[in-house]
Amino acid sequence: MKNILEGSRAIALTIKNINPAVVSAYPITPQTHIVEDLAKFKADGEADYEYARAESEFAAASIVLGASATGVRTYTATCSQGLLLMAEVVYNIAGMRLPIVMTCANRAVSAPINIWNDQQDVMSVRDAGWIMFFAENHQETVDQHIMAYKIAEKLKLPVMVNVDGFVLTHTYEPVEIPTREQIKKYLPDYKSTKGEFLDPNNPVTMGAFATPADYMEIREELHNDLIASKKIIDEEYKKFNKFFKQTVNGQQSTVNSPFLEYTGPSNPKVILVAMGSVIGTIKETVSEMNNIKSLAANLMREKIGILKIKIYRPFPAEEILKIIGKAKYVAVIDKSISLGQIGILASDIKAAAQGKINSKIQSFIVGLGGRDVTKEMVKKIIREVKTNGDEVKFIGK
Amino acid sequence: MKIVVKPNTSIKNKTGGWRTFYPEVSPQKCINCGLCAKVCPEGIIYKDEKAPKPYFHADLDYCKGCGLCAAECPVKAITMMLDNK
Numbered sequence: 001m002k003n004i005l006e007g008s009r010a011i012a013l014t015i016k017n018i019n020p021a022v023v024s025a026y027p028i029t030p031q032t033h034i035v036e037d038l039a040k041f042k043a044d045g046e047a048d049y050e051y052a053r054a055e056s057e058f059a060a061a062s063i064v065l066g067a068s069a070t071g072v073r074t075y076t077a078t079c080s081q082g083l084l085l086m087a088e089v090v091y092n093i094a095g096m097r098l099p100i101v102m103t104c105a106n107r108a109v110s111a112p113i114n115i116w117n118d119q120q121d122v123m124s125v126r127d128a129g130w131i132m133f134f135a136e137n138h139q140e141t142v143d144q145h146i147m148a149y150k151i152a153e154k155l156k157l158p159v160m161v162n163v164d165g166f167v168l169t170h171t172y173e174p175v176e177i178p179t180r181e182q183i184k185k186y187l188p189d190y191k192s193t194k195g196e197f198l199d200p201n202n203p204v205t206m207g208a209f210a211t212p213a214d215y216m217e218i219r220e221e222l223h224n225d226l227i228a229s230k231k232i233i234d235e236e237y238k239k240f241n242k243f244f245k246q247t248v249n250g251q252q253s254t255v256n257s258p259f260l261e262y263t264g265p266s267n268p269k270v271i272l273v274a275m276g277s278v279i280g281t282i283k284e285t286v287s288e289m290n291n292i293k294s295l296a297a298n299l300m301r302e303k304i305g306i307l308k309i310k311i312y313r314p315f316p317a318e319e320i321l322k323i324i325g326k327a328k329y330v331a332v333i334d335k336s337i338s339l340g341q342i343g344i345l346a347s348d349i350k351a352a353a354q355g356k357i358n359s360k361i362q363s364f365i366v367g368l369g370g371r372d373v374t375k376e377m378v379k380k381i382i383r384e385v386k387t388n389g390d391e392v393k394f395i396g397k
Numbered sequence: 398m399k400i401v402v403k404p405n406t407s408i409k410n411k412t413g414g415w416r417t418f419y420p421e422v423s424p425q426k427c428i429n430c431g432l433c434a435k436v437c438p439e440g441i442i443y444k445d446e447k448a449p450k451p452y453f454h455a456d457l458d459y460c461k462g463c464g465l466c467a468a469e470c471p472v473k474a475i476t477m478m479l480d481n482k
Binding site: 095096097195196197203204205206207208209210211213214217218221 | 398400401402403404406407410412
């Protein structure tokens with residue numbers, strides 16, 4: 001049954017049904033209603049997880065790290081400055097191969113102080129070794145959290161689910177939350193591997209010291225495992241869609257995989273690439289072109305394709321090139337920037353495309369610090385990408 | 398590579414190579430008070446019971462050459478020497 005829920009509440013209800021053993025968070029701005037709701041469920045006796053209120057985001061991440069090392073399912077959520085304070089632990093969690101799932105409500109980073117949406121926070125830890133999901137809407141957020149636990153626990157890799165702060169966390173949409181019983185059929189109780197978790201009866205050392213003689217191989221292995229995880233992610237996505245048919249995402253799309261969703265003609269002239277909720281705005285914009293209210297018809301007529309990246313790490317380079325290689329112009333729309341370089345997703349796509357495709361790839365920066373991304377801006381990007389020059393452009397008006 | 402290991406196995410990482418100076422103990426001067434073993438931040442100074450005259454000395458596989466033992470020795474039995482590797 002569908003309910004009209006706030007994004008944060010939808011995530012909290014999903015986590016409650018996923019039933020972690022330990023939840024820890026730091027309850028101050030920037031935070032979301034996700035952990036507030038989870039605390040309330042516990043206080044009202046509706047949930048039986050341990051809820052550890054931490055003294056900082058660094059501590060919250062450390063608490064879930066420690067709890068996960070004892071072999072139980074854990075959860076935390078954060079955003080912007082909080083994620084930056086967690087950064088050291090974020091790297092540790094991946095290095096120790098702990099299957100932690102964390103929600104990041106994407107928000108801008110100081111200074112100037114700003115609590116609104118962009119994706120700069122997560123981009124600062126993109127190299128830490130986590131699998132990174134990006135959701136477009138509430139239903140996809142719910143679905144990605146359930147899949148995240150399955151993938152994390154199967155691969156012993158942490159997963160971060162990224163949802164646009166405010167745009168998704170503080171807005172209401174119809175969404176279906178699977179019940180605890182439904183989730184349990186897809187995602188059985190977590191059992192950690194024997195001899196690989198903290199147990200007083202069988203002591204082990206985790207996160208130990210590695211000299212130059214071993215460190216490099218350990219890092220290479222983490223990289224290889226992250227790349228190899230694509231196969232399992234693909235399998236789990238197919239399984240998920242069999243278990244939960246309510247999923248509304250990807251129904252209009254031409255190509256739909258766990259990594260990306262492409263909507264548009266097979267011979268596009270322009271492709272717009274983005275991650276997260278801005279995809280909804282792009283679809284709306286194209287839907288209203290030419291006085292015909294149809295996304296599919298307008299995409300055909302304008303020869304525009306829309307490419308949504310759903311998993312940013314491991315980076316689906318081949319899958320992306322296969323789609324954008326057909327277009328003459330590719331506009332990569334980032335809600336973050338590597339200052340002094342270009343948009344971060346754009347930079348990754350350009351690196352992957354080097355010498356492989358001939359499309360013009362241009363970086364566009366939108367929506368920093370919560371600036372509304374309007375339909376006019378999307379139209380401007382479509383116009384701009386078709387002109388000469390490929391320097392990075394800030395589209396603020 | 399196994400990253401979850403048994404406790405006390407990081408001993409395989411020989412860290413003595415990090416030092417510049419090493420402690421040289423004079424067995425004749427050593428009075429076996431054991432103060433050097435107590436102040437050693439690495440806990441790697443032991444009593445050599447098998448020597449003709451038992452004395453305390455550092456395990457050079459792990460000694461970082463901090464010199465605390467030499468500074469604290471009440472009879473100046475320990476001299477820090479340049480480690481020519």
